[in-house]
Amino acid sequence: MNQHSNPPASSASSVALRQAAALRTPTDLQAKATRDISACLNGVLADVYALYLKTKNFHWHMSGPHFRDYHLMLDEQAGELLAMTDPLAERIRKVGGSTLRSIGHISRSQRLLDNDALFVEPADMLAELCEDNKTIAAQLRSAHDLCAEHRDLATASLIEVWIDEGERRTWFLFESGRRSDSSGH
Numbered sequence: 255m256n257q258h259s260n261p262p263a264s265s266a267s268s269v270a271l272r273q274a275a276a277l278r279t280p281t282d283l284q285a286k287a288t289r290d291i292s293a294c295l296n297g298v299l300a301d302v303y304a305l306y307l308k309t310k311n312f313h314w315h316m317s318g319p320h321f322r323d324y325h326l327m328l329d330e331q332a333g334e335l336l337a338m339t340d341p342l343a344e345r346i347r348k349v350g351g352s353t354l355r356s357i358g359h360i361s362r363s364q365r366l367l368d369n370d371a372l373f374v375e376p377a378d379m380l381a382e383l384c385e386d387n388k389t390i391a392a393q394l395r396s397a398h399d400l401c402a403e404h405r406d407l408a409t410a411s412l413i414e415v416w417i418d419e420g421e422r423r424t425w426f427l428f429e430s431g432r433r434s435d436s437s438g439h
Contacts, residue, residue, distance in 0.1 A: 281350040287404035292351025294397045298342070299354055300363035301393065305386050306335040308369055312379040317338045320430075324376060327430065328383070330421050338416055343408045366390075377431055384427035391420040 281288060313328035346353040354360055365385050374382075394417045401410040 279350045288350035292332035292346050295346050301366045304364040304366045320378045381429045387424040388410045392424045
């Protein structure tokens with residue numbers, strides 16, 4: 255055998271170990287921090303993908319007198335959500351974790367509910383998206399606390415921006431869904 259060739263794998267477990275080692279990213283974070291932060295961020299990532307698709311669904315199926323305004327707002331918000339996905343996934347990898355791998359993985363991991371209804375009233379679309387964006391902001395606050403606990407300042411810093419963006423989406427959805435008397439009731 256050539257001194258540069260690898261011996262044949264002796265078992266499936268050695269293959270699994272080599273495969274896992276290939277994705278191990280060096281980090282100064284403890285293994286518990288990597289595990290906890292990766293799990294938390296993967297849940298957020300799955301929900302961001304779910305909310306992205308729901309926002310696009312409502313964007314595509316919007317109707318009524320405010321169609322143009324709502325259609326454009328939802329397209330903008332979907333773009334913001336999609337723009338979060340790569341930095342989120344890359345943070346998971348940078349802290350030593352592995353991330354979502356498929357649509358199936360997303361559907362098994364998401365906590366936000368899908369909306370497959372044939373027709374949804376525009377006001378109900380806005381209200382549902384408003385609540386979902388509030389949920390994501392709450393998840394991000396929890397993730398921020400976890401990152402602070404493990405001294406992952408880089409992830410915490412990104413999360414602060416995403417919370418602000420989520421609060422802006424929530425605000426716009428809320429204000430757009432107000433009744434014409436502007437009381438909010």
